[in-house]
Amino acid sequence: MLDSLFKPKSVAVIGASVKELSIGNRIIRNLLDFGYKGFIYPINPQAPEIQGIRAYKSILDVPGEIDLAHIIIPSKFVPQTVEECGKKRVKSIIINSAGFKETGPEGEEIENDFLSRAKKYGIRVFGPNCQGIINTDPDVRAYCNFAFTRPEAGYISIVAQSGGVGELIHHGFFEMGIGTRLYASNGNACDISISEIVKYFGDDSETRVVVLYIESISDPETFIKTAREATAKKPLLAMKAGRTGEGARAVSSHIGGLSEKEITTDIIFEKAGILVFENEGDLCRAASAFALQPVPKSNRVGIITNTGGPAIISTDVLISSGLDIPMLSEKAKELLKARLYPEACVNNPVDVLATGKGEHFRAAIEIMMNEDQIDSIFINFVTPFFVDTISIAKEIANAGKWKKKPIICNLMTDKSCWAETIGILKDGGIPCYSFPSDAAKALVALVRRKVE
């Protein structure tokens, strides 16, 4: 349906430019740098080539078929260009340019003009006044966007009205070392809607979790229906924008007017079964947990730690968020006593001690995995210099492969000195966080998916 947008076999850039600091140059560079697998056709009336790629005077001169065309030219020229795209049988267009409905009646007229021409030819329009899309699929590698984040391939897909917040969230994953799958920031959204994108992401088999940033919803009924269908398949996480009156007014001036109905996104999110976050860091960390771990059966957490204080902090967050840290069975305690150091604490939290080795972590994880009254495992792992942290990481990563109960890890370490240890956990798909509160909140989000 939106394959020509998200999986284009060829991309034309109308308004391609030789000027390095222009969007028409940057998009071609981004496609090249990201290793785009399809054909790139720069369109420019003068330049014979751009970024080393042969340019064409008109889209009609391009020899091959065109799935997707960027349009980066002044708004008044857009309708005629869309007409030409129609003649060339372009399937989708991304209009990066601004100067349409958001600027007043004159712009609205231009928008209606290009839209009717697009409809006539069956062209789908993404934007205008937007950033674009990214697809990290190794077979596609489409960076149809002028942003700067260079994601690894992953399981999280992002849809954001605001390019600024989209990039913010996307870069948040990048900084956390978490890959992403599909990205879409569709600005004014005159044709392809957030709802359609949500449906597409919901149907994408490689997308395990969808992250949304929505400032206003133009068709709440369709959105709720689509989002509910998607949430039945995978979790949808949203950032709430404009939750205060001042914030809502700022949204309004930013996107050019909001009706009373539109700002009640929280009710819409609730009806759609979307998990809402008030903090973008919490949202990113929760998404990374959903991308890598199963959802727990219920709210009962087993904590394993090799340091006291951080276990207290995580306990506080888990309990105050309504999770339970139950006592272990007598059988489990006996088993732990037999396999841990004599001074270790065999309650929940289980403290394997700072000198605890890989075999102690393995014992604690195995026993927690087999405890009926434990639904998820929270590991507090500080890397003391005097233990073999690599073997501990291997045990945790190995247990993660069972996918029996979710494992979340608060990893307190120095990135340069313990790079190998960190790499083992990352390759093993264990979500790791640098603060106990942050890690605990990510687990709380997994439980919310189950309970809500």
Added chain:
Amino acid sequence: MLDSLFKPKSVAVIGASVKELSIGNRIIRNLLDFGYKGFIYPINPQAPEIQGIRAYKSILDVPGEIDLAHIIIPSKFVPQTVEECGKKRVKSIIINSAGFKETGPEGEEIENDFLSRAKKYGIRVFGPNCQGIINTDPDVRAYCNFAFTRPEAGYISIVAQSGGVGELIHHGFFEMGIGTRLYASNGNACDISISEIVKYFGDDSETRVVVLYIESISDPETFIKTAREATAKKPLLAMKAGRTGEGARAVSSHIGGLSEKEITTDIIFEKAGILVFENEGDLCRAASAFALQPVPKSNRVGIITNTGGPAIISTDVLISSGLDIPMLSEKAKELLKARLYPEACVNNPVDVLATGKGEHFRAAIEIMMNEDQIDSIFINFVTPFFVDTISIAKEIANAGKWKKKPIICNLMTDKSCWAETIGILKDGGIPCYSFPSDAAKALVALVRRKVE
């Protein structure tokens, strides 16, 4: 008072070891790696040298004076060793070893024994069962600790009962690129108390903010008195531990029993005028703001942004935390209209647009600085590839030097591509954060210091 502990001219390590994965080896390595400015005397009955430094069989064999001695030997040998330290006129000792009061009556007896000997000779004792201290002062560079964080010199001093949480917070600053000044984690605290350390940090002219992690307070009256004196000079920020019943029980099992009185740290913190945080990331980000910026006169914030969505998110956080984003005066709006792009938004938030240049940021900052109804400036700065972000950073850094009103910056960028821009802001002492909510919360903390 505690100068021999925090500014030792010489450090002996009793229990120095040739084994790389031992604390007695690690501390010497840490002192060397950190560029300690004083003399190091390894004490070991067999080894002639450790880490290339001449070792002595007994502390009594050391030719020079000893300010500070680490003791890393089994607990039963500690009293006799303290006796020898007394004869050598050692001024302070850090007992890293465990096996004292926390283990029962026998350990308590040993603790009382070494304590009475220390008192006889006027030796101050730090610990036992502790990590140690760090002083980043370029004239001292004392890393009397077996931890792994390698801080830059800064203005934040940390005192933590739990070495695990102390290291967590310390490493949090390191990851944020924020320097620290003094660090102390005193474990069982048989002699030198948290209160004494707070007083010392309060009196230290280079310390601008003190961060505390306290699980229990043994002498609340003294602590409140000392902390109040310190908070009159500089802000004290604390992480609340054990705020849920389960968390409190975890504290209790971790540190070996708590009285009902001791767990009410929140009341104690309030009486002492300490700013309390429930999230360690928020605590670290607030401390970095206090380290670099003045406290605002009141709660009225001026927002300058070059991107819409993130300004909405920060507005939400500021407003829901009780801060005000007032309208600007007509005069200010006129000035902004004259100096910004025609399409720029001259309300508060002021949107200089994504294409906004250094001169536009300067205009907006200058006008905000001169507005009577604005007490602090919050900047949302995304780094588009098509503008000269270096000149924008220079304008922000330059305005920061006036120290007239605090500036907080939400900097949305890629660390590798915009390293120079980031460096200018960092060198200019502008606290920068990667998420708008995080940046807004840091500003909220500055305002709390004023209001509470």
